[in-house]
Amino acid sequence: MSEEQPVAPVVSLRERVKSPPAPAMVESYFGPAVAAGIRFQFEPEMRIHMAHAVMLAECGIVGKVDIARILAVLADLQATGVKALTIDYQQEDLYSYIERHIVETLGPETGGRLHTGRSRNDLHTTSWRLVLRGLLLDLLDVVGTIRRTLIDMAQQHVETVMPGYTHSQHAQPISFGYYLLAAADLMERDYGRLSHALACCDRSPLGSGALSTTGFPIDREMTARLLGFSRLVEVGYDGVSIRDDLQEAAGALAVLMTGISRVATDIQTWNTMEFGMLELDDAYSSVSSIMPQKKNPQAMEHVKAVAAMAVGALNMVLAAAKNTALADVNDGVTAGNVPMLDVLERACRALTVFEGAIRTLTVKPDTMRHLAETGFGTATELADIIVREAGMSFRMAHNIVGRVVREAIEAHHTAMDITSADLDAASQALFGHPLGIPVEEVRKALDPAENLKSRTVTGGPAPVRMAEMLDRRRAMLDSDLAGMADIRRRIAEANHTLMEQARRIMDDAGLQTPSQIVRENHGTS
Incomplete structure (x- = not known):
């Protein structure tokens, strides 16, 4: 009868509970959590494991030979990817399978040291x-x-004139x-x-x-x-x-x-x-x-x-x-x-x-300009011209232009059809006297491009x-x-430093290749 082989020590993350997770827990929680870990966390976790391992070695908390062996397994796993892990969905996160892989490769005495001084x-x-x-x-x-x-x-x-809108209505050019x-x-x-x-x-x-x-x-x-x-x-x-x-x-x-x-x-x-x-x-x-x-x-x-x-x-x-x-x-x-x-x-x-x-x-500038010209968006500038040229209050000027615009719409005219005479008639009807605004000033006020040029205040469209x-x-x-x-650049330099320090620890321990640690652990040449 052949001699029985010693059973390899096993460590578990479920020692506090006796039963495996319920199938419903696996389907609803464990499975999706592990899938999310594979999708998002594998590469970040590998960097975290390496950084923590390097720190444990540099601080003398874990011996450098053990850390070198852990780093070699991590480097090998990083190169191979998630496919190297055996995932049975009995654990709730990707980390559990990474730690299990390390422990199974190195044994619990060495592999179990990576988690020193940290928590999931x-x-x-x-x-x-x-x-x-x-x-x-x-x-x-x-x-x-x-x-x-x-x-x-x-x-x-900068000079492509278009209507500006408020409340989905033409407002100002x-x-x-x-x-x-x-x-x-x-x-x-x-x-x-x-x-x-x-x-x-x-x-x-x-x-x-x-x-x-x-x-x-x-x-x-x-x-x-x-x-x-x-x-x-x-x-x-x-x-x-x-x-x-x-x-x-x-x-x-x-x-x-x-x-x-x-x-x-x-x-x-x-x-x-x-x-x-x-x-x-x-x-x-x-x-x-x-x-x-x-x-x-x-x-x-x-x-x-x-x-x-x-x-x-x-x-x-x-x-x-x-x-x-x-x-x-x-x-x-x-x-x-x-x-x-x-x-x-x-x-x-x-x-x-x-x-x-x-x-x-x-972009269709002609259409934009046509809409800006015909949509009465220049009415504000027309009221401003009355204030500047006739010395009226803005509210009185607002009344005059509002009346002119209403009458133009009722007559099926556009803004470009408004004349100085229209303003005089509205002013006479409302306030008992004409305005006498020069024709050229009215024309400029109704030109959307001229409206833009006049908005030279800080933050204006001039x-x-x-x-x-x-x-x-x-x-x-x-x-x-x-x-x-x-x-x-800072992140890239940190990653480079991390890999260099990990490589130095492995080199100092005589581990020339990441896979060498796996061969050593299994006793193969």
Whole structure:
């Protein structure tokens, strides 16, 4: 009879409970949680494991030979990917399978040392912050590109006259460039909100432990540097219990997408046959299956749909945390991650569509100008001329022009048909005397382009003001983009340093290749 082989020591993360998870728990919770971990957390977790391992070695908490062997397995797993893991959905997160893989490869005496001085609580909040940070940086890149496109197009259309609207009615003449500059300024403020959300997210909770840090002499600042964080979430309880980083990102995204959806609504409206001021490029349009004449503004509708998802994600993130204990709880700390990150990814893609659709618009200046000339949007300037030329109060001038406009509409005339004599007649009827406004002054007041030139007040659409504002916006955008490039550089340099330190520890232990540790553990050459 052959000698029995010794049973390899086994460690478990379910030792506190006797039974496996119920099938309903696996289907509703464990399975989706592991799938989300595979989708979002694998790469961030690998960096966290390496950073924590390097720190344990450098602080002398775990021997460098053991850490070198752990790092080698991590490097091998990182190169192979999730397919190296055996996932049976009996554990609730990706980390459990990564730790099991390490322990099965190295044995519990060595493999079980990686988790020294940390908890899944701080591991998870750190990994979710890394994912959120990366997606916020991607989103900021797209918003920066939109700002550039809006500024460039505003430059091209400084003198493209169009009607300005309030309450969906003709209000005053503006230029299409002026409209685009307003949208660019909104995007600038969105950029600021997202940047602040990024700063809130860009803090390391690693080392918080379950909630009160740890008795081991870990170096939290070191792991923060190795992961490229700008600073710590200093209080351990805060680090694992509060997700205002996710909430602030959700709020900034919802505000951004709400503003974008309003612009998309205008573009969709002005793209109609009734307005005819713009036309979406074919690449951002769709067709009807039955009506051959249709060219649908699919890009704008898609953007507005994703905006609705962003608003919904904000509601979900806040509602999940509302009325939960200020502590580590799944609903308040974890539940909002996947919906929010999913919407962030969707928003990045949808905003890329939005930018392309705006950049490739066909603008129709003649139609825009015609609508601006005929829609009585110059009435305010006409009243201003009366104030300046006749010395009347604005309210009296407002009465005169209101009467003239009403009579013109009733006679089926346009704004360009109004004459100095019409003003005299209205003034005589209302106040007992004519005005005597020169014909040329009335003509200028009714010319939308002249209206623009007269708006030289700070923030007005006059071309001279537009040139100044556009120059300042370009400089501000360049500064903002340079700041984001610095953050990306810091993260890339931290990742490089992490890999170099891990490689040095492995080299010092004589592990020339990641797979060597696997061969050593199994006794093969």
